[in-house]
Amino acid sequence: MSRDKNPDDLGHDALLPHNTRRSLPIALLRAREAVMAHFRPMLARHDITEQQWRVIRILAEAGRVDASEMADKAFILAPSLTRIIRSLEERGLISKHKDADDGRRVLLEIAPEGMRVIADVSPESRAIYEQLETRYGRERVEVLLDMLDELATLND
Amino acid sequence: MSRDKNPDDLGHDALLPHNTRRSLPIALLRAREAVMAHFRPMLARHDITEQQWRVIRILAEAGRVDASEMADKAFILAPSLTRIIRSLEERGLISKHKDADDGRRVLLEIAPEGMRVIADVSPESRAIYEQLETRYGRERVEVLLDMLDELATLND
DNA sequence: CTTATATATTTAACATGTTAACAAAATTGC
């Protein structure tokens, strides 16, 4: 019985916040969740989280990377990254070395076991993404990515 | 020195995953984070989290709401909602009652103290949102919301 | 060379996300 689709129900009190159903933060959350719902079960079968997948995937793409660069590329905050690195290292998916030139920096590298995960997960991941692209429309995905990027860089 | 903008750098290994920089999940995450960066400091000044704000805001909009409906509207998973409700009730921002007709259901209602938060935060929230809308373009926000909604409902 | 400042990472503390298991109440089938 919550048929609050009637526009007259809103705007009767200027103190009330923006209509929840047309709010960018929640819309972005919903969309992201819907997308991840396609990937999560597959990742779970391979016993890795979304964030762990992002990290090893970036290492497979970019080779040796320090923690700051990783935080940047994977969009993970430093404290989370510290924990994720510890976990991935304990599981033998990545290796960790101190930078010889700068003792503060931590260099990350994918391990053979990590490459095995890449080889297992990558094809499935691509297939899911391509199916998504097809269903939503390749062109529209590109448009959406551009619009999202512009939103993300509004501050710069 | 990470100038991997050259398209030739990609595609040399079909095993590698989709290019990270054009991936929907991360793009959605970045965009959402950029948007929330505008709101979070303000919410922090009022000593509430983003999720707590969503909950009391929905109660202010919709009146009495049960937990399932709240989880749905605020897009918060049940276990998280349980904790958020406990916290908000302890702080006196909301009240909680058992449904007389259905003993399983928990009915939520905003408390006077919660209404005070609404009154304090709402104008600031609106101002931030409107500034964002203006900078990004009102029309484009609408288009983006439509595209995000379609992405979120692809599965239905 | 030494002190002050800046940068990179970690730790701490708390809130939320995520899945699975559980408890309690309601509904369905017989």
Place this chain on the structure above:
DNA sequence: GCAATTTTGTTAACATGTTAAATATATAAG
């Protein structure tokens, strides 16, 4: 009515998000 099933909400356990503070190393100022 009553057992089986479904629905609602909570708890548990672990991973991540978020902010602030701490630590260690590097760089700049003097």
